[in-house]
Amino acid sequence: MAGRINDEDVKAVRDAVPIDAVVSEYLQLRNAGGGNLKGLCPFHDEKSPSFQVSPSKGLFHCFGCQEGGDTITFVMKIDHLSFSEAVERLAAQAGITLRYEEGGYNPAHQRGERIRLVEAHKLAAEWYAEQLATSPEAETGRVFLAERGFDQAAAVHFGVGYSPQGWDHLTRFLRGKGFSDKELILSGLAQEGRRGPIDRFRGRLMWPIRDIGGEVVGFGARKLYEADTGPKYLNTPETPLYRKSQVLYGIDLAKKEIAKTSRAVVVEGYTDVMACHLAGVRTAIATCGTAFGGDHIKILRRLLMDNGSARVIFTFDGDAAGQKAALRAFEDDQKFAAETYIAIAPDGMDPCELRLAKGDEAVADLVQPRTPLFEFALRQIVARYDLDTPAGRAAALDEAAPIVARIKNSGAQHEVAVQLAGLLGILDTQFVVRRVAQLARWARERGGRGPAPERRPGGPQPSYPAPAHSAPRGPALHLRNPVHATERELLKLALQRPELVSPAFDAYGVDEFTPPPYAAVRQAILDAGGAEYGTADPQEYLLRVREAAPDDTVRAMVTELAVEAIMRRSVDELYAGEVLVRVRRRAVERRIRDLTGTVARLSNGGDPAQLAAVQNELWVLQQYDQALRERGAAAL
Numbered sequence: 106m107a108g109r110i111n112d113e114d115v116k117a118v119r120d121a122v123p124i125d126a127v128v129s130e131y132l133q134l135r136n137a138g139g140g141n142l143k144g145l146c147p148f149h150d151e152k153s154p155s156f157q158v159s160p161s162k163g164l165f166h167c168f169g170c171q172e173g174g175d176t177i178t179f180v181m182k183i184d185h186l187s188f189s190e191a192v193e194r195l196a197a198q199a200g201i202t203l204r205y206e207e208g209g210y211n212p213a214h215q216r217g218e219r220i221r222l223v224e225a226h227k228l229a230a231e232w233y234a235e236q237l238a239t240s241p242e243a244e245t246g247r248v249f250l251a252e253r254g255f256d257q258a259a260a261v262h263f264g265v266g267y268s269p270q271g272w273d274h275l276t277r278f279l280r281g282k283g284f285s286d287k288e289l290i291l292s293g294l295a296q297e298g299r300r301g302p303i304d305r306f307r308g309r310l311m312w313p314i315r316d317i318g319g320e321v322v323g324f325g326a327r328k329l330y331e332a333d334t335g336p337k338y339l340n341t342p343e344t345p346l347y348r349k350s351q352v353l354y355g356i357d358l359a360k361k362e363i364a365k366t367s368r369a370v371v372v373e374g375y376t377d378v379m380a381c382h383l384a385g386v387r388t389a390i391a392t393c394g395t396a397f398g399g400d401h402i403k404i405l406r407r408l409l410m411d412n413g414s415a416r417v418i419f420t421f422d423g424d425a426a427g428q429k430a431a432l433r434a435f436e437d438d439q440k441f442a443a444e445t446y447i448a449i450a451p452d453g454m455d456p457c458e459l460r461l462a463k464g465d466e467a468v469a470d471l472v473q474p475r476t477p478l479f480e481f482a483l484r485q486i487v488a489r490y491d492l493d494t495p496a497g498r499a500a501a502l503d504e505a506a507p508i509v510a511r512i513k514n515s516g517a518q519h520e521v522a523v524q525l526a527g528l529l530g531i532l533d534t535q536f537v538v539r540r541v542a543q544l545a546r547w548a549r550e551r552g553g554r555g556p557a558p559e560r561r562p563g564g565p566q567p568s569y570p571a572p573a574h575s576a577p578r579g580p581a582l583h584l585r586n587p588v589h590a591t592e593r594e595l596l597k598l599a600l601q602r603p604e605l606v607s608p609a610f611d612a613y614g615v616d617e618f619t620p621p622p623y624a625a626v627r628q629a630i631l632d633a634g635g636a637e638y639g640t641a642d643p644q645e646y647l648l649r650v651r652e653a654a655p656d657d658t659v660r661a662m663v664t665e666l667a668v669e670a671i672m673r674r675s676v677d678e679l680y681a682g683e684v685l686v687r688v689r690r691r692a693v694e695r696r697i698r699d700l701t702g703t704v705a706r707l708s709n710g711g712d713p714a715q716l717a718a719v720q721n722e723l724w725v726l727q728q729y730d731q732a733l734r735e736r737g738a739a740a741l
Contacts, residue, residue: 110206118177118203119163124158124164124176132408141159162667164647164667165179173665176195226346228282246329259379273303286302293305305342314354315356322341350395364410369418370418371397373391377389377420377456385468416474446474446478483508486504502531510544594672615628618688626659630653689733690730703719
């Protein structure tokens, strides 16, 4: 077994890879003020950004779900890696060679499982690409691409490859690179044969599927030969790396443009993504063998920052299957704050066919927002009913009105309700508007779970489960309490600006912080060497405080306080002194109250010597409190 990674190397990795550079690979970050950045949290679903990154401190924290930590923690959580795997990945990005204690340098076969599977996919992608470029057998694949308007340069740009028709070409290649049969099966690159592992993909054109960080996690394979009895497209099975509901083909190439333009184009296939990108539509992405769903939306929302000006354009074939896919997409439409549209070429061609037939400009023109997705969905619903009869119009209204009621923007909801009345041919427009408004109100009253079903007289009434509430993490902190708010502010200063509160802060006792979580953070700072330590090496100081925390709850609190904005635009020594004095004075006042009660008790027959001692302490504290009132921080 390889030993633990050398501590100096871990620190070197933390210092070498900026946290904002890592996080921005997964979500769009914007300025949050105070040197911090913000974005939509990748660890829970949220509408407005509560996830903050502090590049200067190397920390992130979500004020919604309380996840937080440093660069290594982020990589561990986002990609489900162990500590060593996350360090190894970041070290590889930074070009740092890691040393391992108790075992010298870590041999390749001892690296973490995920790292090994990623490496296997990387080598497989390079090998498939080489086969396409050089193998005589791959001519069929090269012709297939050329017929669709893709030359060798396009194949190289998208990493397209070819899997030979033999049983175990890739398997033998990867075995030669030191991979075990178990790893090849686990990766999905091979499958069990009668005499051992054989290649999963044979005689097919290969598209590498990368995650948002750019690592190959699977493949999409298109059959080329009539003798191949498998499906037209064959994808990597579900593996520790690959979850088809959580990957989008082309996201690694499109993410920066999506974040920059607040626009995403969702197409149906790999060649459609290629055609769009080559036509200048560099925001195109596609699902991988599954319908566009909730997990895909989460990926896009983090890149779009999901504001009202964002646009998501779906392109579907004009046939029945394409229309069905569009309606499925609409079911998730209201999970976006972005406006969603549908684009269908008049002749039903997909982007790849359109580029071949009419050129790049036609593809670029296709994806200009035309028809809102809700309008398309409504027309598809209405078309199923006989609108020449009152019963048909009523039935269409019953199905369509709940859809309009789901539109979040009240102004848009009213306009679409008027439009629906026109589609149905109902002259009393206000009747439709009122019906939609009523359904929307019911949905709001039920916590956004959709319109309430009709009540049936005499029958059993529907019951709804109570909304689930997540368990609180740690004791509640009542920040409207000025004592708690001030103590929180002082801890933020001690973690973020230790030079402003040192050395006075280090003389403050743990008992001067009243909520238990704050007292625990104060103890962690003490155990890490005090705030004065932070004046020399701020990042190492924060790391030491987090490591000194007794559990994950306190550790999360440390991260939260280290990232949360200080409640003053201009943070200087004067402000720090004011906060120090307020916390100290409140602690002194609490002690004075306790001593006053003790004096009253001892005055009724208590020990005279003890009474004198308490009275003396009370007098000293009263003098100290007066000095703090008059002289401020100078009296600390």
